[in-house]
Amino acid sequence: xxxxxxxxxxxxxxxxxxxxxxxxxxxxxxxxxxxxxxxxxxxxxxxxxxxxxxxxxxxxxxxxxxxxxxxxxxxxxxxxxxxxxxxxxxxxxxxxxxxxxxxxxxxxxxxxxxxxxxxxxxxxxxxxxxxxxxxxxxxxxxxxxxxxxxxxxxxxxxxxxxxxxxxxxxxxxxxxxxxxxxxxxxxxxxxxxxxxxxxxxxxxxxxxxxxxxxxxxxxxxxxxxxxxxxxxxxxxxxxxxxxxxxxxxxxxxxxxxxxxxxxxxxxxxxxxxxxxxxxxxxxxxxxxxxxxxxxxxxxxxxxxxxxxxxxxxxxxxxxxxxxxxxxxxxxxxxxxxxxxxxxxxxxxxxxxxxxxxxxxxxxxxxxxxxxxxxxxxxxxxxxxxxxxxxxxxxxxxxxxxxxxxxxxxxxxxxxxxxxxxxxxxxxxxxxxxxxxxxxxxxxxxxxxxxxxxxxxxxxxxxxxxxxxxxxxxxxxxxxxxxxxxxxxxxxxxxxxxxxxxxxxxxxxxxxxxxxxxxxxxxxxxxxxxxxxxxxxxxxxxxxxxxxxxxxxxxxxxxxxxxxxxxxxxxxxxxxxxxxxxxxxxxxxxxxxxxxxxxxxxxxxxxxxxxxxxxxxxxxxxxxxxxxxxxxxxxxxxxxxxxxxxxxxxxxxxxxxxxxxxxxxxxxxxxxxxxxxxxxxxxxxxxxxxxxxxxxxxxxxxxxxxxxxxxxxxxxxxxxxxxxxxxxxxxxxxxxxxxxxxxxxxxxxxxxxxxxxxxxxxxxxxxxxxxxxxxxxxxxxxxxxxxxxxxxxxxxxxxxxxxxxxxxxxxx
Numbered sequence: 001x002x003x004x005x006x007x008x009x010x011x012x013x014x015x016x017x018x019x020x021x022x023x024x025x026x027x028x029x030x031x032x033x034x035x036x037x038x039x040x041x042x043x044x045x046x047x048x049x050x051x052x053x054x055x056x057x058x059x060x061x062x063x064x065x066x067x068x069x070x071x072x073x074x075x076x077x078x079x080x081x082x083x084x085x086x087x088x089x090x091x092x093x094x095x096x097x098x099x100x101x102x103x104x105x106x107x108x109x110x111x112x113x114x115x116x117x118x119x120x121x122x123x124x125x126x127x128x129x130x131x132x133x134x135x136x137x138x139x140x141x142x143x144x145x146x147x148x149x150x151x152x153x154x155x156x157x158x159x160x161x162x163x164x165x166x167x168x169x170x171x172x173x174x175x176x177x178x179x180x181x182x183x184x185x186x187x188x189x190x191x192x193x194x195x196x197x198x199x200x201x202x203x204x205x206x207x208x209x210x211x212x213x214x215x216x217x218x219x220x221x222x223x224x225x226x227x228x229x230x231x232x233x234x235x236x237x238x239x240x241x242x243x244x245x246x247x248x249x250x251x252x253x254x255x256x257x258x259x260x261x262x263x264x265x266x267x268x269x270x271x272x273x274x275x276x277x278x279x280x281x282x283x284x285x286x287x288x289x290x291x292x293x294x295x296x297x298x299x300x301x302x303x304x305x306x307x308x309x310x311x312x313x314x315x316x317x318x319x320x321x322x323x324x325x326x327x328x329x330x331x332x333x334x335x336x337x338x339x340x341x342x343x344x345x346x347x348x349x350x351x352x353x354x355x356x357x358x359x360x361x362x363x364x365x366x367x368x369x370x371x372x373x374x375x376x377x378x379x380x381x382x383x384x385x386x387x388x389x390x391x392x393x394x395x396x397x398x399x400x401x402x403x404x405x406x407x408x409x410x411x412x413x414x415x416x417x418x419x420x421x422x423x424x425x426x427x428x429x430x431x432x433x434x435x436x437x438x439x440x441x442x443x444x445x446x447x448x449x450x451x452x453x454x455x456x457x458x459x460x461x462x463x464x465x466x467x468x469x470x471x472x473x474x475x476x477x478x479x480x481x482x483x484x485x486x487x488x489x490x491x492x493x494x495x496x497x498x499x500x501x502x503x504x505x506x507x508x509x510x511x512x513x514x515x516x517x518x519x520x521x522x523x524x525x526x527x528x529x530x531x532x533x534x535x536x537x538x539x540x541x542x543x544x545x546x547x548x549x550x551x552x553x554x555x556x557x558x559x560x561x562x563x564x565x566x567x568x569x570x571x572x573x574x575x576x577x578x579x580x581x582x583x584x585x586x587x588x589x590x591x592x593x594x595x596x597x598x599x600x601x602x603x604x605x606x607x608x609x610x611x612x613x614x615x616x617x618x619x620x621x622x623x624x625x626x627x628x629x630x631x632x633x634x635x636x637x638x639x640x641x642x643x644x645x646x647x648x649x650x651x652x653x654x655x656x657x658x659x660x661x662x663x664x665x666x667x668x669x670x671x672x673x674x675x676x677x678x679x680x681x682x683x684x685x686x687x688x689x690x691x692x693x694x695x696x697x698x699x700x701x702x703x704x705x706x707x708x709x710x711x712x713x714x715x716x717x718x719x720x721x722x723x724x725x726x727x728x729x730x731x732x733x734x735x736x737x738x739x740x741x742x743x744x745x746x747x748x749x750x751x752x753x754x755x756x757x758x759x760x761x762x763x764x765x766x767x768x769x770x771x772x773x774x775x776x777x778x779x780x781x782x783x784x785x786x787x788x789x790x791x792x793x794x795x796x797x798x799x800x801x802x803x804x805x806x807x808x809x810x811x
Contacts, residue, residue: 385477640669
């Protein structure tokens with residue numbers, strides 16, 4: 001039986017009619033993405049032919065998902081919204097706070113001890129507000145969502161950038177910040193600029209060493225880390241229908257690495273098979289009944305160039321396995337060229353560690369294909385040359401692969417099985433020797449490989465590949481090893497060749513699990529008490545940000561001019577800092593400590609304009625805050641790419657940064673900044689980035705007349721007395737400008753709620769009020785006419801009556 005089946009029935013009941021109405025308005029065939037978007041318009045949103053990449057539109061998502069690191073801040077904000085229960089089905093998943101060190105059992109015990117306060121808070125707040133709670137060890141949010149909640153044609157948002165994983169089951173699933181989640185959980189509309197559409201036509205069929213992972217690695221190489229910004233990527237073609245549902249999930253998952261709003265696939269038999277296998281045959285039946293609406297109109301896929309803003313075509317039959325990296329997930333290299341490119345660039349060829357699993361590649365199919373290679377180690381007399389680890393995506397997968405003997409197979413080659421959690425993928429990895437900061441290479445099947453992300457070592461060269469290729473490279477211990485053509489020498493001195501991986505799409509015996517780790521919320525949460533210790537260093541109740549002063553902002557100091565790639569990992573690191581995700585002041589001590597200063601090429605070293613000395617970024621900003629001085633951060637292209645963590649927006653806001661001025665933004669981060677009352681600005685002329693000096697002072701003009709599509713002006717005061725004026729663009733609409741003026745979107749929500757509650761009760765519609773007023777006026781006129789003669793006869797009495805009435809009114 002599926003979760004929230006009644007909700008899904010309601011979505012499907014109106015799906016066909018809403019699409020029919022949209023098709024009439026748009027007056028052309030619709031893509032799948034458009035169908036889902038139009039079917040989820042908020043009731044207050046007028047139906048029209050929205051301009052792609054231009055029009056802000058209000059939507060009504062079906063559900064919300066949160067992981068434990070982001071859920072803390074999201075739910076602290078929701079507690080301030082004054083709601084008794086969430087308006088849509090919502091869940092919390094404890095997957096981010098478990099450090100991978102010795103193994104699943106021990107690591108889980110430590111996490112439950114060290115993060116007990118946070119888990120207790122999340123459990124109780126979920127219980128109170130009607131939120132499903134998945135305990136530590138239950139699995140990674142995106143895998144658990146795919147197994148339990150995702151459904152074709154649905155729309156969901158999640159407080160993690162890889163929420164897009166659910167596109168593997170035909171959803172429009174979008175990563176957002178906690179403030180967006182609060183809007184939806186509060187029953188409000190969720191705003192998104194109507195996305196552009198990129199179509200990816202897949203022909204042929206995957207074979208041999210090539211997997212679904214290689215599709216997105218190839219696409220990342222084509223589109224780069226920002227090529228999908230503001231767009232939905234829709235996959236179609238014979239190649240799409242030939243691959244597994246979880247393979248589709250892998251492709252959608254890494255769509256976050258190209259900046260895409262989300263990615264999705266049309267409903268097909270692989271999705272039906274997966275729904276049935278994960279106990280949701282009832283959802284599969286419902287979806288099959290309206291399957292024509294859960295994919296694009298036939299004309300779209302016949303002539304994709306007419307309906308998509310961009311079309312890419314990939315032949316799966318000839319696609320080669322890829323290795324992406326280091327330091328960026330879009331540096332794509334075919335495996336046949338890796339050795340040559342690595343040697344040329346000085347990448348360390350020795351593979352120290354191979355890691356498979358994570359939310360991106362932790363399906364039964366992924367693990368079974370990797371296990372088929374692990375079996376060859378003993379069968380061919382080989383010995384694994386690298387450290388090898390496995391991170392299952394959920395307890396459902398872990399229990400099933402243990403039953404089917406895969407974990408025993410991995411143990412025999414010396415592998416280590418970590419807990420069902422994010423672990424090394426997000427930097428929660430206690431890697432021995434990482435503190436020495438030695439230059440080394442690791443390969444993994446995760447999604448991101450930014451500098452320092454996995455183990456905190458800036459000199460770790462991390463490469464992304466499929467679980468199959470990672471396993472082969474770990475066995476060989478050589479980055480330049482090409483399993484398609486190369487051979488290995490076994491322990492007996494014999495030359496052997498690895499056979500291509502094989503595996504099952506779904507377990508032949510079906511999935512099984514003893515305890516999935518789910519906790520249902522109380523039916524009545526009104527009596528549930530949520531406590532936050534005022535002395536806690538892990539949790540802190542939020543104080544509203546101050547509203548805008550009502551005038552232009554002047555005399556801002558430059559905090560940092562960030563050079564090159566500046567992701568949310570650089571702005572607000574994960575790893576050891578994850579434990580402070582519920583305490584805004586404490587986590588603000590990691591503000592921009594990973595960013596490179598343009599002026600000295602140093603990390604976490606900026607000039608304090610008050611003293612002239614260099615110091616750590618958070619310390620300098622706290623000095624400015626203590627002195628009552630605001631500041632500005634200047635950045636490069638695609639600023640804020642990566643994770644959806646709104647802490648990267650809340651921290652500078654909390655410490656007194658007033659504006660972020662960059663060449664371009666990643667979508668989620670720009671929205672997060674707006675939600676927190678920050679000024680998110682871009683250079684009208686990107687060359688103006690070069691005009692910014694280390695000791696500049698800034699004025700931001702035009703805020704009094706702040707309006708959509710009207711640029712702001714920055715006055716730059718150089719220390720030599722020269723003054724320059726540059727133009728800063730923005731993408732704020734009217735509502736977002738109100739967020740800025742109120743101090744944050746949450747403040748604006750509270751302001752609107754207060755205004756609404758101040759109105760006289762009982763409330764009536766404007767039309768009904770007018771009718772009542774008209775009837776009252778008519779009666780008054782009749783009475784006045786009947787008494788008119790009496791009133792005229794005695795004017796003194798008329799005067800006395802007026803005074804009497806006034807006295808009664810005063811009383």
